[in-house]
Amino acid sequence: MARKKANNDVQKVPITWKEIKRQKVLLIWSAIFVIYGFIFYYLPLGGWITAFQHYKPKDGFLHSQFVGLDKFKFLFNLEDPTFYRVLRNTLCMGLLNLVTSFIMAILFAILLNELRSKWGKKIVQTISYLPHFLSWIIVTGILHDALSSSGIINELLTKFGLAEQEINFFAHKEFFWPIVAFANLWKETGWNAIVYLAAITAIDPSLYEAAAIDGAGRWAKIKYITLPGIKPTIMILLLMNVGNVLNAGFEVQYILGNGLVQSVSQTIDIYVLKWGISQGDYSLGTAAGIFKSAVSIVLILFANWLAKRSGEERLF
Numbered sequence: 001m002a003r004k005k006a007n008n009d010v011q012k013v014p015i016t017w018k019e020i021k022r023q024k025v026l027l028i029w030s031a032i033f034v035i036y037g038f039i040f041y042y043l044p045l046g047g048w049i050t051a052f053q054h055y056k057p058k059d060g061f062l063h064s065q066f067v068g069l070d071k072f073k074f075l076f077n078l079e080d081p082t083f084y085r086v087l088r089n090t091l092c093m094g095l096l097n098l099v100t101s102f103i104m105a106i107l108f109a110i111l112l113n114e115l116r117s118k119w120g121k122k123i124v125q126t127i128s129y130l131p132h133f134l135s136w137i138i139v140t141g142i143l144h145d146a147l148s149s150s151g152i153i154n155e156l157l158t159k160f161g162l163a164e165q166e167i168n169f170f171a172h173k174e175f176f177w178p179i180v181a182f183a184n185l186w187k188e189t190g191w192n193a194i195v196y197l198a199a200i201t202a203i204d205p206s207l208y209e210a211a212a213i214d215g216a217g218r219w220a221k222i223k224y225i226t227l228p229g230i231k232p233t234i235m236i237l238l239l240m241n242v243g244n245v246l247n248a249g250f251e252v253q254y255i256l257g258n259g260l261v262q263s264v265s266q267t268i269d270i271y272v273l274k275w276g277i278s279q280g281d282y283s284l285g286t287a288a289g290i291f292k293s294a295v296s297i298v299l300i301l302f303a304n305w306l307a308k309r310s311g312e313e314r315l316f
Helices: 002-009 017-022 024-052 070-075 082-113 118-133 136-147 152-159 173-201 205-213 218-242 251-256 268-278 282-309
Strands: none
Touching (some): 070 282, 082 118, 082 173, 118 173, 136 173, 136 251, 173 251, 205 218, 251 268
């Protein structure tokens, strides 16, 4: 009853010219961002029409031949498994990146929160954030040097007798996906943990004090206070990351990939580059991009539906 009464007491501010003038600065800034979003996010979607055309730049959108779903039929041609292989690579690497980076970010945030030394926590935080600001060129260069035949990894393996001879990691297909997952893990774990650290700091400290009085140890506090406290944040970020499963990456696969591992290294983004730019088939590249966007939307809606059915936090 008290909540209902409080809601009834809230009066809506009528939209008048006086109110608009009072909020004019906020409205101007809002309009700027709306226009920016429309120009750079929604207006380019008109280019999707090329996926249903045999698009040629000299003919433009209006005079290019309309071919319907022919480009999509070419993608899913059973006689040519190229796109299916690319889809498999993208999905597997995306899921691997999602699981490893998502779990490690939570674990890292919890472990970092358990550090008693403020200076130690700041130093670890700073070091963990730095890889995020490095370009993939630098990251892949470090990886390539470390995993090369004369790199530190091979030196350690041979020195401790774990390998009889140097291993060419970039010549074996079974190593490529773990290398990509490790690269994303090393580069983004510290940065992804920022949100969870912020959520942990929002937990009422009196809950930990009460738990300590009751004799709870660190593990009990994490299990019964920290994890439930950041559960809404975990669910929201999980839903958002599910939609990015097909965004498995482009730079690391393109730079580290070679002819020996091409069957496991190509992603949809590389496929779009190959057909849309290198071979000039803009329509096929656009069709592959549309498929990727459609799958991402379906994944987000499905994950949000599951969260709603289970009573968890959801996006909408």
